[in-house]
Amino acid sequence: MNITGRWSYNEDFEFGKSEGKVEFQQIDNLVNGIFTFTEEVENNYKIEVEEKVQGTITNGKVLLESVEVKATQNNKEIHYLPNCFDVFLVSENKLVGSTYDSEDLCGVFVMERL
Numbered sequence: 001m002n003i004t005g006r007w008s009y010n011e012d013f014e015f016g017k018s019e020g021k022v023e024f025q026q027i028d029n030l031v032n033g034i035f036t037f038t039e040e041v042e043n044n045y046k047i048e049v050e051e052k053v054q055g056t057i058t059n060g061k062v063l064l065e066s067v068e069v070k071a072t073q074n075n076k077e078i079h080y081l082p083n084c085f086d087v088f089l090v091s092e093n094k095l096v097g098s099t100y101d102s103e104d105l106c107g108v109f110v111m112e113r114l
Contacts, residue, residue, distance in 0.1 A: 005024060006022070007024075009037055011037075014106070016042050020035065020037025020038060029058065033064065034052050049071045054084075060088065062095075081102055094113070
């Protein structure tokens with residue numbers, strides 16, 4: 001299965017939700033990607049995030065690690081903890097998984113091919 005292409009991204013986590021898009025490029029079992037999403041924290045504030053990732057596919061699972069993160073809140077750059085992504089290849093058009101950062105904040109997500 002090749003995951004190259006554009007995907008929608010919807011994540012729920014303890015304090016809110018994230019919605020956006022992902023662009024993946026896969027060559028053999030190597031994957032690079034860019035997550036672009038809006039994170040809304042308990043209807044309190046929003047953060048715009050662009051996160052570059054890289055990883056590998058093994059046995060129907062993709063393990064991705066952040067290599068660069070840019071985040072803004074109210075048009076000002078802010079510190080944002082990089083994520084790790086465990087992605088399960090459900091079908092040609094659907095991926096599901098979980099995220100976690102260095103403070104053990106976890107989320108679950110669904111991605112659908114666009």
